[in-house]
Amino acid sequence: MNEYLKETQMLNFSHSSIQKLIGEKQWSNEDDFEKIRKIYKFVRDDIRFGYNTDDTISASEVLNDGYGQCNTKGTLFMALLRAVGIPCRIHGFTIDKSLQKGAMKGLIYRLAPQNIVHSWVEIQYKVCFYNIEGFILDSEYLKKLQEKFFDCKTSFCGYGVATDNFQNPQIEWNANNTYIQKESINYDFGVFNSPDEFFEKYKQRLSPLKRWIYQNIGRKLMNRNVEKIRN
Structure with a gap:
């Protein structure tokens, strides 16, 4: 169990910005249920959905960006949980790129790999x-998507969503599982102690050119598309 509480290079919860946040929010004073619930809500809503430069940035970098996607928001979530004594681990997958259609358009979508590295967090x-x-x-962002596609009452795939209940997805935590992209998972890598271990073994397969295009052009266009929906 010590492995599920350990600080790592990516889960750098002793960083001053993370410690300052925990102190301001007073999460350490809560019981375990409230620690999880409040940290979950913070990462979900205060850290906006968006695309960072890389999956392997540290928790403090995600916090500084103020936005993230599955892998990067997961890193921040794990760091905050471990900082207040909640054991957690990472479960790795790939998802079909169709989940990104709408946020990712045109040539950027065509250049993207068919299978995209994905993860969720498992908390004890x-x-x-x-x-x-x-x-x-x-x-x-999710509310604006639901308004845009108000006639969709069942399954939805695109714009960062893959769920079989689009108007009422399972996203509130009350000692239960929560999902928003699960229906697009197409391969299971298994469980890892930390994101450092997972991404050391499984990284997004991009050529140097495609990586440069994503980091300098693609993700900025994707973030712009996400902001258009949100606003």
């Missing part, structure tokens, strides 16, 4: 581990 609460994926999209 009492005697159970819970799958936590519902923090990826901030509530404001």
Whole structure:
């Protein structure tokens, strides 16, 4: 269990910005249920959905960006949980790129690999581990998507969403699993102690040119598309 509480290079929860946040929010004073619930809500809604430069940036960098996607928001979520004594681990997958259609358009979509590295966080609460994926999209962005596609009452795939209940996805934590992209998962890598271990073994397969295009052009266009929906 010590492995699920350990600080790592990516889970750098002793960083001053993370410690300052925890102190301001007073999460350490809560019981375990409230620690998880409040940190979950913070990562989901205060850290907006968006695309960072790389999956392997540290938790403090995600916090500084103020936005993230499945892998990067997961890193921040894990760091905050471990900082207040909540054991957690990472479960790695790939998802089909169709989930990104709408946020990702045109040539950028065509250049993207068919299978995209994805992860969720598994937290231990009492005697159970819970799958936590519902923090990826901030509530404001999801609400605007639901309004845009108000006639969709069942399954939806695109714009960062893959769920079988688009108007009422399982994104509130009350000692339960939460999901928002699960329906697009197409391969399971298994469980890892930390994102450092996972991404050392499984990284997004991009050529140097495609990586440069993503970091300098693609993700900026994707973030612009996300902001258009949100606003």
